[in-house]
Amino acid sequence: MDAVLAVRARGITKCFGDVVALDDIDLEVPQGQIHGLAGPNGAGKTTLLGLLLGLAVADSGSLKILGMPVGRALAAPDGVAGFVDGPGLYPSLTARQNLAALAALRGHDARTAGIDDVLDQVGLTDVADDRVRGFSLGMRQRLGLAAALLTKPRLIVLDEPSNGLDPAGKKHVHGVLTRLANDGTSVVLSSHRMDDVEALCSEVTLLATGRVVFSGPLNKLAAENRDLDYRLRTSDPQSARRLAADTAGIRVVDDAGARHDAEVLVVRTLLPALDELVVRLVQSGVAVRELAPVVSPLEAAFLALTEQQEAGR
Numbered sequence: 001m002d003a004v005l006a007v008r009a010r011g012i013t014k015c016f017g018d019v020v021a022l023d024d025i026d027l028e029v030p031q032g033q034i035h036g037l038a039g040p041n042g043a044g045k046t047t048l049l050g051l052l053l054g055l056a057v058a059d060s061g062s063l064k065i066l067g068m069p070v071g072r073a074l075a076a077p078d079g080v081a082g083f084v085d086g087p088g089l090y091p092s093l094t095a096r097q098n099l100a101a102l103a104a105l106r107g108h109d110a111r112t113a114g115i116d117d118v119l120d121q122v123g124l125t126d127v128a129d130d131r132v133r134g135f136s137l138g139m140r141q142r143l144g145l146a147a148a149l150l151t152k153p154r155l156i157v158l159d160e161p162s163n164g165l166d167p168a169g170k171k172h173v174h175g176v177l178t179r180l181a182n183d184g185t186s187v188v189l190s191s192h193r194m195d196d197v198e199a200l201c202s203e204v205t206l207l208a209t210g211r212v213v214f215s216g217p218l219n220k221l222a223a224e225n226r227d228l229d230y231r232l233r234t235s236d237p238q239s240a241r242r243l244a245a246d247t248a249g250i251r252v253v254d255d256a257g258a259r260h261d262a263e264v265l266v267v268r269t270l271l272p273a274l275d276e277l278v279v280r281l282v283q284s285g286v287a288v289r290e291l292a293p294v295v296s297p298l299e300a301a302f303l304a305l306t307e308q309q310e311a312g313r
């Protein structure tokens with residue numbers, strides 16, 4: 001049912017001159033979901049986020065935000081907040097003054113707009129009265145998020161929100177976004193960091209040259225993916241290598257990174273053959289001490305996309 005979707009995009013196309021930035025894109029984001037957009041440079045992520053924020057209008061297709069059809073006017077749809085290409089801030093004003101100015105633009109009284117609360121949420125209370133000119137990239141990103149929160153949005157749209165954040169800042173921002181999603185706010189964000197997407201998002205849309213190449217839950221990528229490389233640490237590396245080589249569908253990969261760790265074997269396989277190998281190891285009395293993908297399914301899919309794109313150039 002459309003009414004429960006935060007975003008429902010069908011057949012969206014957007015061109016800049018001869019460049020087809022988005023080519024027949026579908027996207028569905030339910031309420032309360034954190035949805036990641038990933039893809040190589042120029043894939044169309046920012047263009048898509050810009051459409052959700054009302055910064056641009058699609059050439060064709062239909063877009064509903066929070067159940068309402070988006071028209072041709074360049075304006076943020078009701079209930080939507082966020083930023084692309086970094087938050088727009090006044091450098092000569094303090095963090096608090098920036099938020100007060102935004103509140104005033106929307107006709108709200110700065111004293112009752114909840115400025116202290118959003119500064120606290122993003123962890124900027126201590127620097128609330130410092131000028132933004134002196135802020136690091138990470139602090140600006142947090143202030144941009146605070147500005148978005150000020151409007152109490154039901155859909156937050158963020159372009160690379162983890163850019164410039166140190167690990168503590170990232171954890172903080174992830175916490176804010178997760179709490180918002182738990183309360184029913186939807187989040188659509190782009191990221192080049194697959195670990196961020198994995199940590200935050202339940203679903204991801206992978207874009208490549210303006211087209212959707214995958215959209216769905218992260219765990220579906222693992223099942224759909226081609227062979228992955230797995231690191232396997234066992235109590236008996238020699239027997240493990242022999243058993244792996246003897247198991248159908250498994251290739252032992254001589255991985256340069258694993259070579260100086262004699263206990264680690266890298267195998268390239270799909271999940272069913274990997275399951276078979278684990279059973280055979282255990283039956284042979286070889287203990288499995290560690291088993292993990294060398295790169296995550298999402299990272300592998302992303303790398304494959306990038307390689308395909310480079311091969312096509």
Ligand SMILES: Nc1ncnc2c1ncn2[C@@H]1O[C@H](COP(=O)(O)OP(=O)(O)OP(=O)(O)O)[C@@H](O)[C@H]1O
Pocket residue numbers: 016019020021039040041042043044045046047048
């Ligand atoms: N205003 C514009 N004018 C002309 N071309 C544009 C414009 N905005 C985007 N494009 C082009 O549209 C395509 C998609 O760009 P977009 O910025 O959406 O990609 P992206 O996935 O966000 O890339 P990145 O990861 O590098 O930020 C690119 O080929 C880009 O050059």
